[in-house]
Amino acid sequence: MLCGYIADPKGGSVDKSGENVNNNELSLSDYIKTIYDGKLKVITITLFFGIIGTLYAFLSNEKWVTRVQILPASYNQNIDTFNFISLLKVGFENEDNLSKRLNKLQEPQYILSMFYNNFNGSINKENFFKDNNSFIKKNNNESELKTLINGISINKDKDDLVSITSTYKTKKGAYELLSRYSKYVDRRVNQIYYSELDSIINLRLKYLKKSIESNISLAKHIRNKDISAAEITEKIAESVNQIEPLKNFHTLNENSDIALGSKGLKEKIIQLKNENNMAVFNKNLVKLTNQYDFLSNAKNDKNDKVSQLITHEVSDSLIFNTNKVAPRKGIIIIMSLFLGFMLSLVVVIFQGKLTSEYTKSNL
Secondary structure (H helix, E strand, O other): OOOOEEEOOOOOEEEOOOOEEOOOOOOHHHHHHHHHHOHHHHHHHHHHHHHHHHHHHHHOOOEEEEEEEEEEOOHHHHHHHHHHHHHHOOOOOOOHHHHHHHHHOOOHHHHHHHHHHHHHOHHHHHHHHHHOHHHOOOOOOHHHHHHHHHHOEEEEOOOOOEEEEEEEOOHHHHHHHHHHHHHHHHHHHHHHHHHHHHHHHHHHHHHHHHHHHHHHHHHHHHHOOOOOHHHHHHHHHHHHOOOOOOEOOOOOOEOOOOOOHHHHHHHHHHHHHOOOOOHHHOOHHHHHHHHHHHHHHHHHHHHHHOOOOOOEEOOOOOOOEEEEEEOOHHHHHHHHHHHHHHHHHHHHHHHHHHHHHHHHHOO
16 A cells, blocks of 8 residues: 655644654754744853853963074184184194094084084073073972973974074063073083083193103103214204294294204203203104193183184074964954854754654644
């Protein structure tokens, strides 16, 4: 037996035999009527979520980020220090190891790499915040300290362009944090850089001292052989044309020579016999002692010859860029209102369907 359905003007449908068939689906007009009837509830729920979102947006901590790209300092910005290092290489041109170490200290890119490594160092960050506790509200607040440490970073992109970043709860604070931490790292790099320079000088002085002692011992051995005053005089005269002393570090004048004229020759013989000077018997001593004196003077005068190291520079076109990243108050408020509105529609429509079904079930 085939059965068909016809619309029932009271809602739902009836088959050809006249029996009612339930239809729980609401029409568009039913939805509109349901929402209209529940408009007070829609408004209430929407406003409730809007108020919560507004409170969150205004009471939550702000987050500002300052970012800037940095470049290696130009060679001329550290010219005093680099000139000093160039002087240290005088007389050591053929010593590759020493020259390489000194050359490295004259490379702006190497200095920037020192800044990069120290900027990322967690120990440096911890020490910085301990010395600058104005950035932390509560002392010994590990959570806040960790957040601040993670908020300072330095990054290198695929083109090897370096940028530094700081995150803080105020716009001014984000800029000051980046600026002050950069200066802190600058001081740290200066300490390491000049400590490395001192280490190079000290190692060379230690080496020269041992070489001088060794050559003096060799000279004494030669002198202790049966050698006449005439032969000593001949050796002194022979040395005159072979001694090429370094430039004096202080005056840039030639150092005094062991050839002192006829009177000097006589005095030199006496001096040699008293074992005060062995240079005539070992020509290497002249060069070695001059190098030792030169580096000793350089070490003593270092603080007057070098200047504060510039680790990096910020180009005029790479100004500090500070942006707010959280909270986005407008977006938070709009999203909370939208969420409240959508939830209220679900509640009202669901209740409307329940009411409709309850009513039909009682017919």
